[in-house]
Amino acid sequence: MPRIRIERKEATRLSILRAARTVFVSKGFHEATTHDVAREAGLSVGSIYTYFRSKDDLIRExxxxxxxxxxxxxxxxxxxxGTVREKMARAxxxxxxxxxxxxxxxxxxxxxxxxxxxxxxxRDLVARRRERIVTVAMxxxxxxVADGELTPNLDVDAAARAVAALLDGVILESIESGASPPQMDIERRVLLLLGPEIAPVVRRGNDPSA
Amino acid sequence: MPRIRIERKEATRLSILRAARTVFVSKGFHEATTHDVAREAGLSVGSIYTYFRSKDDLIRExxxxxxxxxxxxxxxxxxxxGTVREKMARAxxxxxxxxxxxxxxxxxxxxxxxxxxxxxxxRDLVARRRERIVTVAMxxxxxxVADGELTPNLDVDAAARAVAALLDGVILESIESGASPPQMDIERRVLLLLGPEIAPVVRRGNDPSA
DNA sequence: GACTATAATGAATGCTCGTTCAGTTTGTTG
DNA sequence: CAACAAACTGAACGAGCATTCATTATAGTC
Incomplete structure (x- = not known):
């Protein structure tokens, strides 16, 4: 049971995972072939199967x-x-x-x-990812709320999920625009959820049919 | 130029598109085969190519x-x-x-x-989709703002994009949870952006290092 | 009822890709 | 250094797929 062997094996495994990620990003899971991954990792196709049962397994890992x-x-x-805003900005x-x-x-x-x-x-994997992000926000x-910075009747769960959804939406937006929106913009949007950037709704005279 | 022919052709085209959607949803673009689409539409593979240049074309359409x-x-x-909240709720x-x-x-x-x-x-197609949603929100x-319901210094563009991102994030959330969150929950989250569900941040004694 | 343009057919084609495995190389140990 | 096992190789295999096209069926026209 040589220790060096084990370390080497782990290193190769990681290099395959790195290669897989590169290829998956540029071609997508389906159009990326195991041969692509092997070439990117500087190995032969066969080697992949020493470390991963199948392509599906490689995708999951x-x-x-x-x-x-x-x-x-x-x-x-x-x-x-720090304040809620400071902590949120850091996260x-x-x-x-x-x-x-x-x-x-x-x-x-x-x-x-x-x-x-x-x-x-x-699905389970990405759901767990979301739960972790929601937890941080919560x-x-x-x-x-505990510090009295936020109103006690805040629906913490709903707000945290809103933050997570907003962030995921920004990821999609960056795909569509081909570029990432500036970090400041994202902060500003999330902080819209936390503060009075939008003034309270004031009912005015117009209360029509509906 | 028989009129009936044209109508018939359009109907067949639509039935292929419907079938394609069904198959794409259940198998994904890649794992769905042209044979699958043909079977779902009650046609033969060859017919697909009377109406669409290629599978990619079918996906795009x-x-x-x-x-x-x-x-x-x-x-x-x-x-x-109605009020901003009412309009937003309706949208x-x-x-x-x-x-x-x-x-x-x-x-x-x-x-x-x-x-x-x-x-x-x-990418262009989905980007246009987002722009339409952003426009509605804007x-x-x-x-x-014009009615004085919202503060004049509201960053309308940022807020509208926040709404769009939030909605797209909710779509992802529904995929991960395997079920749609209740409509009320979504409204509540969007309205967080529009109102004082979260009280204004009040600076308290703690103003530390940062 | 024949004629013709149009639409539909589906077997055949050529290609791609995941996976395997018999053989080779490499590294470790005694 | 010899012996051995672990790691690696890549040609070969077989399944699956998008696309084509020669042929057949159909609907509209005269």
């Missing part, structure tokens, strides 16, 4: 790895003090750095969502 | 048709009076009925987004 990277990025700087900064500045991540996520709608196994908002 | 359906649904009840109702109550629409959109990240032609918000 590659999504799993991406989720881990994103979660790490989001959580990096959250546990710290968004970490998320932004991984998701929108790292090239190819939006395309990769879009692929994952497409597959998720048909394959329960993949913690921040909950603290805001 | 099918996305185009779906976009039209969605836009029609969103615009149906918007042009009417969301139309959007919800088409997007989340119609089975398969989220899956179809997810497929489109995945392809959009790699194919400029498809019109509603703009009217709110």
């Amino acid at each position: 590659s999504i799993l790895a991406a989720n881990k990277d994103e979660t790490d990025a989001v959580l990096r700087d959250v546990r710290s003090s 968004i900064a970490g998320w932004y750095a991984y998701t929108l500045e790292e090239p190819g991540v939006p395309a990769f996520l879009a692929e994952a969502w497409a597959v998720a709608s048909r394959k329960p196994l993949i 913690v921040i908002l909950q603290e805001g | 099918s996305i185009l048709a779906a976009n039209k359906d969605e836009t029609d649904a969103v615009l149906r009840d918007v042009r009417s009076s 969301i109702a139309g959007w919800y009925a088409y997007t989340l109550e119609e089975p398969g629409v989220p899956a179809f959109l997810a497929e489109a987004w995945a392809v959009a990240s790699r194919k400029p032609l498809i 019109v509603i918000l703009q009217e709110g």
Whole structure:
């Protein structure tokens, strides 16, 4: 049981995963071939099957790895003090750095969502990803309520889910525009949810039929 | 130039598009075969090619048709009076009925987004879809500002894009959870953007390092 | 009721791709 | 260094697929 062997094996496995991600991003899961992945990794096709049971397995593991990277990025700087806005801005900064500045991540996520709608196994993976993001948002908002910064009757769950949905929507927007919106814009939009950028609705004279 | 021929041809074309949508939803663009579409439409494979140049062409046309359906649904009840909240609620109702109550629409959109990240032609289609939704939101918000219902220094563009992103995020959420969130929940979240559900941030004693 | 343009057919074609496995190379150990 | 196992190789296989096209069926016209 040589230790070096094990480390080597793990390294090769990671290099295949890295290669897979590159190829999946540029071609999509389906048009990317196992031969493509092997070439990108500097290996032969056969080797892939030493490390992964099948192409589907490779796809699943590659999504799993991406989720881990994103979660790490989001959580990096959250546990710290400050106002709700400051904490939220920091969380968004970490998320932004991984998701929108790292090239190819939006395309990769879009692929994952497409597959998720048909394959329960993949669906579970991306659902867990969302839950993690929602949890981060909930913690921040909950603290805001506890500190009296936010109104006590805030529906924390709804607000946290709104933040997560908004962020995912921004990912789609970046795909469509071909470029990431500036980080500031995203912060501003999320903060719309948290503050009086939009004034309270004031009923005026017009209360018509409907 | 027999008139009947033309009508018949159009009808067949539409039935192929309908069949394509059904198959694309259940299998995804790639795993769906032209034979599948033909069988679903009650035709032979060859016939598909009387109406569409290629499978890619069929995919493109099918996305185009779906976009039209969605836009029609969103615009149906918007042009009417009431408060900003009422108008927004009506627009969301139309959007919800088409997007989340119609089975398969989220899956179809997810497929489109995945392809959009790699194919400029498809990207243009889905980008136009977003622009239409943003425009509807902007019109509603703009009217709110003009009526004095919303604060004059509201960044209408940012807010409208936030609404659109939020809605798209909800589509992804519905894919992941395997069920649509209730329409009320979505309204509540969008309205978070429009009102004081969350109280203004109040600076309290703690103003630390940062 | 024949005639003709149009539409529909589906077997055949050529290609791509996931997966396998018999054989080769590489690295470790005694 | 010899012996062995782990890791790697890539040609070959077989299944599946988009697309074509020679042929057949059909609907509209005179």
